[in-house]
Amino acid sequence: MEAKQHGMGIIMTLLLLATLFFSGARAAAHDQATPVLHPVILVPGYSCSQFDARLIGEYEPPTPACGVPKQGREWFRLWENYTELQENPTLLPCYQDQLRLVYDHAAGDYCNVPGVETRVVSFGTTRSFVFDDPVQKNVCMARLVEALEGVGYKEGSNLFGAPYDFRYAPAAPNVAARAFAGFRSRLTRLIERASEMNGKKPVIIVTHSFGGDYAMEFLNRSPLPWRRSYVKHFVMLCGVIGGTPLMMEVVASTMGSSPAPTTLLGSVLSLGNRSFESMYNFLPSPVVYGDTPLVITRAKNYSAENMPEFLTAVGFSGEEIARYRTRALPLTLNFRAPLVPMTCINGIGVPTTYGLVYWDGNFTEKPQVVNGDGDGGVTLENVLAMKRLVGGDPAQPYFKSVLVPNTTHSGMISDDSALRVVVNEILKANQATS
Ligand SMILES: *[C@@H]1O[C@H](CO)[C@@H](O)[C@H](O)[C@H]1NC(C)=O
Ligand SMILES: *[C@@H]1O[C@H](CO)[C@@H](O)[C@H](O)[C@H]1NC(C)=O
Ligand SMILES: *[C@@H]1O[C@H](CO)[C@@H](O)[C@H](O)[C@H]1NC(C)=O
Ligand SMILES: *[C@@H]1O[C@H](CO)[C@@H](O)[C@H](O)[C@H]1NC(C)=O
Ligand SMILES: *[C@@H]1O[C@H](CO)[C@@H](O)[C@H](O)[C@H]1NC(C)=O
Numbered sequence: 001m002e003a004k005q006h007g008m009g010i011i012m013t014l015l016l017l018a019t020l021f022f023s024g025a026r027a028a029a030h031d032q033a034t035p036v037l038h039p040v041i042l043v044p045g046y047s048c049s050q051f052d053a054r055l056i057g058e059y060e061p062p063t064p065a066c067g068v069p070k071q072g073r074e075w076f077r078l079w080e081n082y083t084e085l086q087e088n089p090t091l092l093p094c095y096q097d098q099l100r101l102v103y104d105h106a107a108g109d110y111c112n113v114p115g116v117e118t119r120v121v122s123f124g125t126t127r128s129f130v131f132d133d134p135v136q137k138n139v140c141m142a143r144l145v146e147a148l149e150g151v152g153y154k155e156g157s158n159l160f161g162a163p164y165d166f167r168y169a170p171a172a173p174n175v176a177a178r179a180f181a182g183f184r185s186r187l188t189r190l191i192e193r194a195s196e197m198n199g200k201k202p203v204i205i206v207t208h209s210f211g212g213d214y215a216m217e218f219l220n221r222s223p224l225p226w227r228r229s230y231v232k233h234f235v236m237l238c239g240v241i242g243g244t245p246l247m248m249e250v251v252a253s254t255m256g257s258s259p260a261p262t263t264l265l266g267s268v269l270s271l272g273n274r275s276f277e278s279m280y281n282f283l284p285s286p287v288v289y290g291d292t293p294l295v296i297t298r299a300k301n302y303s304a305e306n307m308p309e310f311l312t313a314v315g316f317s318g319e320e321i322a323r324y325r326t327r328a329l330p331l332t333l334n335f336r337a338p339l340v341p342m343t344c345i346n347g348i349g350v351p352t353t354y355g356l357v358y359w360d361g362n363f364t365e366k367p368q369v370v371n372g373d374g375d376g377g378v379t380l381e382n383v384l385a386m387k388r389l390v391g392g393d394p395a396q397p398y399f400k401s402v403l404v405p406n407t408t409h410s411g412m413i414s415d416d417s418a419l420r421v422v423v424n425e426i427l428k429a430n431q432a433t434s
Contacts, residue, residue, distance in 0.1 A: 038201045038232050038430050039158040039194040040148060041187075042126055045209030045238075046278070047268050048140035049163030050121040050128040053078035053098055059115025066094030078118065082133035100275045101167055103323065109176035110168060110277045118165060124190050126161035135264060138414035141208060147419045151427065160194050162187050166210060169278035170217035172330035184218050191230050202232035204429050206422075208413050209377075212239035213281055217331065219338040231340040233429035237412050237422060238346055238375055242288035242382045243281070243304070243332055246353040248295055251279065252314045252363040274316075280324040283307055285332035288385040294354070297361040314363050335389040341398035341432065342390065343425050346383045347375030347407030347418070354379060377409035398432070 052075040061067030071094065077084070078098055085092060101110045112118055122128040129140045145159070153159040168179035191203050207215045215234065219227055246263075253261040254270045261267050269279055284294060284304040293301035295310060302310040307329075308321045316324075352374030356367040373380040383401060391399035402425060407418045 043207040043211035171327040243284040247282040280328035337393035337396035
């Protein structure tokens with residue numbers, strides 16, 4: 001009975017939202033002649049940006065099928081060139097090798113493999129959010145772009161995209177992070193240009209998943225007066241700041257002899273042979289998960305506070321763990337309000353990994369999973385931590401958390417009902433007078 005009433009409540013809410021959405025859509029269509037909309041900048045999730053590569057002389061190919069003699073010196077699509085890999089599977093080891101990152105000790109930073117240059121495709125636009133790979137179809141923001149176009153947004157006029165090389169990550173302020181610094185300056189210029197083109201209206205930043213980490217750190221590092229004059233609102237969908245226990249399973253599933261990972265994140269990490277800097281940013285933060293045991297074995301438990309020991313147990317080197325400590329951990333410990341109006345939208349009601357039991361301590365086995373609430377990737381604890389640490393900061397001007405029932409991490413940007421909620425919140429952010 002209670003469940004049924006709850007269900008009815010959800011239906012009523014959805015109907016109400018649908019009504020709001022359609023009236024919002026009409027209003028926007030009606031006003032299209034006058035530029036009422038604030039420009040929107042979309043920052044997509046993990047694996048949703050494309051990048052090209054080109055090889056130069058010093059590149060040492062892993063097999064004779066690749067390298068300068070075979071692949072040439074011209075730019076080609078490295079991520080993601082699904083069609084090419086279907087047609088020419090012998091290129092897979094080449095792409096895997098070229099996708100890797102290495103750590104440059106002299107520069108104190110991650111970089112491409114020597115002899116490989118990369119560049120993000122179509123920065124400023126949303127064109128690169130569309131993939132020919134069926135696995136990526138509903139994971140990226142292509143359907144959100146359509147939904148925004150449905151309410152009067154127009155690519156290149158008031159709708160823009162900020163793709164980034166997701167192998168790299170935002171890092172603590174005191175370490176070198178060239179890729180992230182490059183993203184920050186490109187995004188700054190994009191936001192200034194978008195605002196200029198739209199009668200100096202400040203922009204609305206809309207992120208999905210890992211895009212939220214990029215945008216949050218971008219905002220925190222931008223001067224406060226700049227933020228206040230250029231950013232009207234930050235709409236964060238399924239933000240993963242604070243990490244997720246699911247990542248511990250993903251990391252274990254990519255250990256040497258493990259069976260092939262079943263998650264998209266796992267396959268991407270395996271593809272890069274666990275060399276991507278960004279993987280450490282997804283590990284659960286002590287600020288959110290404290291000392292709750294997240295991984296349980298007969299002999300020892302691991303909480304977010306024991307992450308270095310867990311990483312050792314699943315095969316990371318001391319050097320890699322030191323980089324987790326100096327680059328990623330300080331960010332996940334230092335949750336901060338962005339000090340611009342913010343709306344967080346999260347899915348709930350989907351079983352979400354909260355704990356993992358590897359009773360015999362064998363991390364290459366499939367664990368017994370203990371589920372909590374969330375969107376299947378991001379837990380409700382993460383949502384509550386955002387409310388507490390960002391919403392609860394007296395300096396934060398406006399903060400709202402919207403929970404969308406029965407919505408998965410990717411469903412947030414692909415289910416019609418969730419998209420209505422998202423677009424409606426973006427329209428509301430447009431109207432807010434603060
Ligand atoms: C994929 O790679 C091939 C070979 O390098 C290239 O010809 C093709 O244009 C690439 N696809 C895209 C979408 O760039
Ligand atoms: C993957 O990384 C491990 C550890 O860094 C290394 O020993 C191994 O050779 C790498 N494999 C490939 C195919 O690059
Ligand atoms: C691990 O955590 C579980 C659940 O909280 C607890 O019952 C168990 O005693 C802990 N085991 C060890 C070895 O600390
Ligand atoms: C761990 O589990 C894997 C997969 O079930 C198995 O192949 C391997 O032998 C196990 N290792 C140990 C040390 O028991
Ligand atoms: C949740 O969503 C699934 C798939 O869209 C649907 O089959 C199911 O009935 C929904 N459950 C509730 C409680 O709304």
